[in-house]
Amino acid sequence: MQIISAPNAPAAVGPYSQAVRTGNLLFCSGQIPIDPTTGKIEATDVEGQAKQVIANIKAVLAGAGLTIQNVVKSTMFLQDMADFPKVNPIYEAGYEGHKPARSTIQVAKLPLGSLVEIEVIAEFAS
Template sequence: MRRLSLGRRVRQTCFTEQAFTNRSYRLLGAHNMSSITTHSSLKSISTENAPQAIGPYSQAIVSPPFVFVSGCLGFDAKTSTVAANGLEGQVHQALQNLKGIVEASGSQVGKIVKTTVFVKNLNDFGTINLIYEEFFGEHKPARSFVEVARLPRDALFEIEAIAIV
């Protein structure tokens, strides 16, 4: 019975921003700090042109010849507040954040080979496609488009990418 209660508690904290607190780490059994360091062949990317990571991960990792960009949300890099104008504002801002990270890695938007888009509502597919097409122009990277139950900070849109450096 106690084990079930702990499992329920862990499940509840995993889906909130509290999953990044020490308390949640202890619940997940990760209270001992790892001695793992980033391999010298990899380069962690951090730029002020996109919001800082909200957890224990990098904005991107360069592993030549690729850069793997973490999910970008529609938050202003300077204030970390959600973009104005609802879904459209979030999509525009997330794409600008993606561009900032890709360029900080030494790459460019035209070298993105794959994106994954996460949305709160698949009914927004048409609206997002218009903004996405405007952003990428003639460049058409491979893409996955997935509806999810919830995104960090209750965002409506998130995009991650892989590009050539």
């Protein structure tokens, strides 16, 4: 098992790793919209938060030498499922035409009051 720590992604806010590689798989912890330069959630709307989350995912993947094209499974958590039509186009643009398997779940609350969180599993070329 290899721990991934990407310098351009937000630091973990708890006792976990940004990502862990095991074999050809990379399991990325859920990313919330923390701006890595300030360490805070700057965007107040779900669209801005979704854009930051995608940027954070890309930074974690880059820290492991991967891109969004390596993602095989994505799980999106929304505080309000009514935000899905706002977030979905941002997700689609951020994934640059790539369409991994995905689940979307409404939750009661997310860390630090964020409106959206996304976790991914990516695969290294064998």
